[in-house]
Amino acid sequence: MVDAGETVTLRLARALARDGYSVDTCRSGPTLAGQLGAGTYEIIVVGAGTADGAGLCANLRTAGVLAPILVVGRGASPRESATALDAGADLLMVAPVDVDELLARVRALLRRAHGHAVVRCGPVVVDRVGRRALVDGQPLVLTGREYTLLAHFASRPGEIVSRADIMARAWNTRLAASSNLAEVHVARLREKLRSHAWMIETVYGAGYRMRASRK
DNA sequence: TCAATTACCGATCTATATCC
DNA sequence: GGATATAGATCGGTAATTGA
Secondary structure (H helix, E strand, C coil): CECCCHHHHHHHHHHHHHCCCCCCCECCHHHHHHHHHHCCCCCEEECCCCCCHHHHHHHHHHCCCCCCEEEEECCCCHHHHHHHHHHCCCEEEECCCCHHHHHHHHHHHHHHHHCCCEEEECCEEEECCCCEEEECCEECCCCHHHHHHHHHHHCCECCEECHHHHHHHHHCCCCCCCCCHHHHHHHHHHHHHHHHHHHEEEECCCEEEECCCCC
């Protein structure tokens, strides 16, 4: 999420995080360019406080960024809207933005970009667009962090996921590496998986591995 | 030494009650 | 009826303890 107006950004970012999204924020296009180098994003939201939203869109597209871009404008005229869309924006919303509508637009853009992306790993099914998870067809009630962790594991079955990777994905590495947050949340996730807790296997000294079936 | 578990705390959200 | 205040619930985090 790019926005120079921090108050608005924080409010929307908080709403997105509450909905289970992992959110990075930055205040300008150049800052975003640096962050894009460090990782990939499923969607980019350009806030109303950004000086040149259309220009930023154009730069992102020129740089080869394919992720959907949602631009929040300040009462944009039809001409300004057209400029932003032509520059590479996928959707334009006019501030002030209703948070529920923003979340719905984000989901819609992700649907358009990915289709109904469903990740399956044995009895676990993760709907990445609907942000739901099922085990043996039964819905799992997960918090945002727990969902992020499960989706991350499920998309890498059989692959060792290090704690550093977990921290980077779910916490954007903003916390100290000495924190045992990953352990705590994995434990909570296992608790909710109940009889399927075996699916998250500890790889001593390396991290965790998601297994689709018992050995 | 590393990983798992548990208890506890603070921040935030939500539902309900009260007041104007 | 709408706005505001309050209490309880929930979530995310830290720290301490235990076990392999």
